[in-house]
Amino acid sequence: MPSQLHEALLQLFRNRPALAPELLHEALRLELRRQTVDRELSRLRLLGGTALIGWISSVVVFAVHAGAAPVAARVVMGAGWLLLLAALATAFTAQARVSGRVTDKNQPIDSAAAPLWLLIAGLAVTAISLLL
Numbered sequence: 001m002p003s004q005l006h007e008a009l010l011q012l013f014r015n016r017p018a019l020a021p022e023l024l025h026e027a028l029r030l031e032l033r034r035q036t037v038d039r040e041l042s043r044l045r046l047l048g049g050t051a052l053i054g055w056i057s058s059v060v061v062f063a064v065h066a067g068a069a070p071v072a073a074r075v076v077m078g079a080g081w082l083l084l085l086a087a088l089a090t091a092f093t094a095q096a097r098v099s100g101r102v103t104d105k106n107q108p109i110d111s112a113a114a115p116l117w118l119l120i121a122g123l124a125v126t127a128i129s130l131l132l
Helices: 004-015 019-064 071-099 114-131
Strands: none
Touching: 004 019, 019 071, 019 114, 071 114
16 A cells, blocks of 8 residues: 555656656756766866875975075975965865855856966976976
């Protein structure tokens, strides 16, 4: 014997046949949004990890060659470190911003470009400091 809840759901779908496609559409939209947020978070974690590895490796290289490095190389290396740490910080803040927008359908999931460009600039400046 079906329960009252089961009967009420059957009656609801009988009275309103368009309800099932609406519910399925909304469920699919939420799943696609969740997957989009997950991809964006993975991308930002990769950028943050790359910035951290680049900063640590440049610190190690600088520690090994610190005595032989001229002042210009040290200044440029410091600028590269600032850019890499800024890339790390912006990746973390973008992760926090994106993860808060999973269920809010009115907020767009914007792709943060600042961590990527700061990472590229930081790695380039750090590489240039090794050439000085």
